[in-house]
Amino acid sequence: MLKIADKTFSSRLFTGTGKFNDKATMVAALQASGSELVTMALKRVDLQNKDDDILQPLIANEMHLLPNTSGARTAKDAVFAAKLAREALETHWVKLEIHPDPRYLLPDPIETLLAAEQLVKEGFVVLPYVHADPVLCKRLESVGVAAVMPLGSPIGSNQGLKTKVFLEIIIEQSNIPVIIDAGLGAPSHAATAMEMGADAVLVNTAIAVAPDPVVMSRAFALAVQAGRMAFETGLAGQQQQALASSPLTAFLEDVG
Numbered sequence: 076m077l078k079i080a081d082k083t084f085s086s087r088l089f090t091g092t093g094k095f096n097d098k099a100t101m102v103a104a105l106q107a108s109g110s111e112l113v114t115m116a117l118k119r120v121d122l123q124n125k126d127d128d129i130l131q132p133l134i135a136n137e138m139h140l141l142p143n144t145s146g147a148r149t150a151k152d153a154v155f156a157a158k159l160a161r162e163a164l165e166t167h168w169v170k171l172e173i174h175p176d177p178r179y180l181l182p183d184p185i186e187t188l189l190a191a192e193q194l195v196k197e198g199f200v201v202l203p204y205v206h207a208d209p210v211l212c213k214r215l216e217s218v219g220v221a222a223v224m225p226l227g228s229p230i231g232s233n234q235g236l237k238t239k240v241f242l243e244i245i246i247e248q249s250n251i252p253v254i255i256d257a258g259l260g261a262p263s264h265a266a267t268a269m270e271m272g273a274d275a276v277l278v279n280t281a282i283a284v285a286p287d288p289v290v291m292s293r294a295f296a297l298a299v300q301a302g303r304m305a306f307e308t309g310l311a312g313q314q315q316q317a318l319a320s321s322p323l324t325a326f327l328e329d330v331g
């Protein structure tokens with residue numbers, strides 16, 4: 076089980092609500108994924124209305140809501156959005172996203188750290204979306220965020236783990252959960268992230284725009300489980316040279 080702040084999760088696949096063709100497909104895909112934490116952009120939600128098209132099926136399926144501050148360009152914008160969400164959705168969880176750059180949607184590290192510090196002080200459970208920067212992740216940990224969400228590659232790009240070498244450092248150094256977020260374009264990317272020791276992954280685009288989002292969300296769920304299982308048991312080591320797979324005539328325990 077994965078524990079983040081006051082909640083435990085049996086699924087390590089977190090999902091998003093954007094880019095689905097229709098609401099029924101979104102609901103079916105999220106259900107098939109087994110995901111227990113679902114993020115949605117505040118800018119897409121009618122905060123006055125609990126019957127909002129996006130919110131209503133998530134609440135009905137008892138998924139935990141993770142409002143995100145996508146669209147915020149500064150710490151001030153993000154703090155404002157988080158407070159609105161807390162008021163309207165009755166959750167103090169927030170995925171902190173501040174990306175002023177519309178072309179690559181890369182997160183602003185300085186504004187993110189400032190906003191995280193303020194939101195933690197105000198009692199929020201903060202999950203910041205960040206570049207795969209090990210120094211920034213430690214700074215965010217020291218101000219009290221609940222988890223870090225470093226990117227694999229730009230949001231929506233489906234390019235996979237372009238930042239792998241830095242993600243490995245973040246995972247090795249972190250004392251809080253590491254959720255690899257953004258750019259995971261195939262179940263194999265998610266499996267690799269989990270084999271590396273990530274605590275969870277967040278996937279939106281690759282599921283939502285797949286020819287069959289329901290089947291693809293199941294494929295991601297299985298990949299996440301397989302990757303986690305492999306990490307927990309430990310991978311066999313790599314060798315520089317070939318070693319015959321059948322070097323003996325008997326099993327090891329039979330050879331005196």
Ligand SMILES: CC(=O)[C@@H](O)[C@H](O)COP(=O)(O)O
Nearest residue numbers: 091230231257258278279280
């Ligand atoms: C929905 C959400 O929060 C995205 O901003 C997130 O980063 C997922 O990225 P992908 O769409 O690349 O999976």
